[in-house]
Amino acid sequence: MYNAARFALSVVPHLLGIQAGGLSRLEQSRADRPWRHTRAGPNSGLLYTLHTIYNPFTTSDYLGVVTCNCSPAAPLSSGISASGVATIASQERRQAALSIFTVHGSDQMISSVSRLWSRTIHASFPSTTARLLSTTSATRLAAPYTTDMDRVPTTERLQKLRELMQSHKVDIYIVPSEDAHSSEYIAPTDARRAFISGFSGSAGTAVITLEKAALATDGRYFNQASKQLDDNWTLLKQGLQDVPTWQEWTLEQAEGGKVVAVDPTTITAPEGRKLADKIKKKGGKELVGIAENLVDQVWGSDKPPRPNEPVRVLGLEYAGKKFQEKIEDLRKELEKKNAAAFVVSMLDEIAWLFNLRGNDIPYNPVFFSYAVITPSKATLYVDESKLPENAKAHLLGIDIQPYQAIFSDLVALSTASSESTTDSPFKKQKYLVSTKASWALSRALGGEDKVEETRSPIGDAKAVKNETELEGMRQCHIRDGAALIEYFAWLEHELIEKKTTLDEVAAADKLESIRSKHDRFVGLSFDTISSTGANAAVIHYSPERGNCSTIDPAQIYLCDSGAQYLDGTTDTTRTLHFGEPTDVEKEAYTLVLKGNIGLEQAVFPKGTSGFALDTLARQYLWQNGLEYRHGTGHGVGSFLNVHEGPIGIGTRVQYSEVPLAVGNVISDEPGYYEDGKFGVRIENVIMVKEVSTKYKFGDKPYLGFEHVTMVPMCRKLILVELLSEKEKRWLNDYHREILEKTGHFFKEDDLSRKWLERECAEY
Numbered sequence: 001m002y003n004a005a006r007f008a009l010s011v012v013p014h015l016l017g018i019q020a021g022g023l024s025r026l027e028q029s030r031a032d033r034p035w036r037h038t039r040a041g042p043n044s045g046l047l048y049t050l051h052t053i054y055n056p057f058t059t060s061d062y063l064g065v066v067t068c069n070c071s072p073a074a075p076l077s078s079g080i081s082a083s084g085v086a087t088i089a090s091q092e093r094r095q096a097a098l099s100i101f102t103v104h105g106s107d108q109m110i111s112s113v114s115r116l117w118s119r120t121i122h123a124s125f126p127s128t129t130a131r132l133l134s135t136t137s138a139t140r141l142a143a144p145y146t147t148d149m150d151r152v153p154t155t156e157r158l159q160k161l162r163e164l165m166q167s168h169k170v171d172i173y174i175v176p177s178e179d180a181h182s183s184e185y186i187a188p189t190d191a192r193r194a195f196i197s198g199f200s201g202s203a204g205t206a207v208i209t210l211e212k213a214a215l216a217t218d219g220r221y222f223n224q225a226s227k228q229l230d231d232n233w234t235l236l237k238q239g240l241q242d243v244p245t246w247q248e249w250t251l252e253q254a255e256g257g258k259v260v261a262v263d264p265t266t267i268t269a270p271e272g273r274k275l276a277d278k279i280k281k282k283g284g285k286e287l288v289g290i291a292e293n294l295v296d297q298v299w300g301s302d303k304p305p306r307p308n309e310p311v312r313v314l315g316l317e318y319a320g321k322k323f324q325e326k327i328e329d330l331r332k333e334l335e336k337k338n339a340a341a342f343v344v345s346m347l348d349e350i351a352w353l354f355n356l357r358g359n360d361i362p363y364n365p366v367f368f369s370y371a372v373i374t375p376s377k378a379t380l381y382v383d384e385s386k387l388p389e390n391a392k393a394h395l396l397g398i399d400i401q402p403y404q405a406i407f408s409d410l411v412a413l414s415t416a417s418s419e420s421t422t423d424s425p426f427k428k429q430k431y432l433v434s435t436k437a438s439w440a441l442s443r444a445l446g447g448e449d450k451v452e453e454t455r456s457p458i459g460d461a462k463a464v465k466n467e468t469e470l471e472g473m474r475q476c477h478i479r480d481g482a483a484l485i486e487y488f489a490w491l492e493h494e495l496i497e498k499k500t501t502l503d504e505v506a507a508a509d510k511l512e513s514i515r516s517k518h519d520r521f522v523g524l525s526f527d528t529i530s531s532t533g534a535n536a537a538v539i540h541y542s543p544e545r546g547n548c549s550t551i552d553p554a555q556i557y558l559c560d561s562g563a564q565y566l567d568g569t570t571d572t573t574r575t576l577h578f579g580e581p582t583d584v585e586k587e588a589y590t591l592v593l594k595g596n597i598g599l600e601q602a603v604f605p606k607g608t609s610g611f612a613l614d615t616l617a618r619q620y621l622w623q624n625g626l627e628y629r630h631g632t633g634h635g636v637g638s639f640l641n642v643h644e645g646p647i648g649i650g651t652r653v654q655y656s657e658v659p660l661a662v663g664n665v666i667s668d669e670p671g672y673y674e675d676g677k678f679g680v681r682i683e684n685v686i687m688v689k690e691v692s693t694k695y696k697f698g699d700k701p702y703l704g705f706e707h708v709t710m711v712p713m714c715r716k717l718i719l720v721e722l723l724s725e726k727e728k729r730w731l732n733d734y735h736r737e738i739l740e741k742t743g744h745f746f747k748e749d750d751l752s753r754k755w756l757e758r759e760c761a762e763y
């Protein structure tokens, strides 16, 4: 059990004045207790709801559920009494604290309870966002969750920021969304753009001048941003005609010799260079990097601390290759490039390289760190307090330095090499960094002359999975498939037989609880897309608790979800219908399915890239004048990030630069979307393997794919007459394989077994 959470379990009831007699024992098993279904006690007075949900990613062991029945009204410290239910739950990676209780007292008393709770929760789950969701009347108990779309007052924050800008002689300050590692997801402590602007969406850039403030975001977030931004902000709707990009807006503001500043850890070196050039060309003075983040200073003591979650060793039974060998391979790359060192900045690359996994960022099992690999030395920059004894033993021979020491060390390293004599072999050598490394790292190394930006050799090596990783992928997809089968069977039964009203989030919660019962489950690999009807047409739809739709059994339901297991990462999309689909829906689904099968059945010579294969997934849609506006596939990590480069299937130029290779794991996810009506996507994870062909022109290997996802296609949505004989055979074989591999999970589960057998029946 994870200590901080144990603290919470003991201290929260205490703070609330709840008697220990009301505490149930900790569940020992990984039970899927429906912790969100807490019931409130007698309703009188005000109902105060504090709902803390975050840290979907803690690797701490399951904590169980504690229910505190605090009725009749128990006295609280300052004369406030409360009755109701307080619950704290933690699944391996998803923790939550939820309390619904009636508080008798004044507004002031209630706000003091609120503060108490927030502080307690914060102290216990450092990477948890505790917030008061609503203070409302008891009659609203039926809908205890309110939305997270409130307007955030930023006047005071902006004023403080502008004072700091003036003291640094800065006219314009840029606040990107990124953390120091170009992570796709960030920890709450790095959510500076959200703090300063009030806009909490995942993508956007804030630009603050001494008089104005602008927030740029894309079409996914126009609605949310306009609700959350207060009057201090101009919303720059990116992608709309006549709306400047944030860069253009910054350049306009910088005219007349203004100084623009940014925290150089939050922007990549190429981006920093580009922007600096433009500022000078367009009449601004310069772009400066200020090492101390100004927003952090405004945020002050309210800023969540940097997560300090323990790092775990990923055993050889999962990693398949010793980290010492991976470092040796990397050194061969250094030698080829005549480089002095590789400075590793991407968190998933460090986790992969050292066979370690962390818990600092939602959905991504990574930990805050840097690494420097030279021909003779390997240094890992990570705070030692994160390393349990077995991790320290595992890292024997590796120099461990504090996380923040990277910058001064790089300055020292780079200075030492410039001062060495001309005959030094290091004289002409450059430091390799990935193109996604921060401007701060590049500056510490002495800038452009000293640094070579390259596609990361670690990224390339990581994308080619070894036999152990490939087998882990197969195995975790069988368990994950069983979870999805159980979920879809349950969902259909609830909606059709029991006529239960279920919203999109409640359904996603059930799916998570089913997944969490399976072996080696660690957490989700991204936020589940659970979408009904027209919502399925929103490609990046993310249902919001308390503000999402009720699943309509007469509409299409699209579910795109995935999980992290010790032996692999999953990502599966299935589109279902529980009633009578329309002809158009069936046709669209079948064309998407044909594309999915078409890509999977591709056979291609070694050297072919995902760029060249993209049309195979689109061909049947194109033949009917249809199309989808997203890529077809992305690399998938091994118990790492669900999106990983450098491979991909799509029309991005970079996909043409990296050929697919045996051992690559990639998604196959064509779709079709009709705005306002419905959406279809079918996603399997596939792995590149060598196949045998009748001939072998060019005397090179010919490659193909192996699917690992084990979830049937939706029978109701398939128009069999559109399938070729070969496709029908593929479908029958696939369904037979699913039955064989997942059947044993349902020996005592009639509901799931019957659903599975029905969906997998031969065509």
Ligand SMILES: [Mn+2]
Pocket: 571, 634, 667, 669, 683
């Ligand atoms: Mn995907």
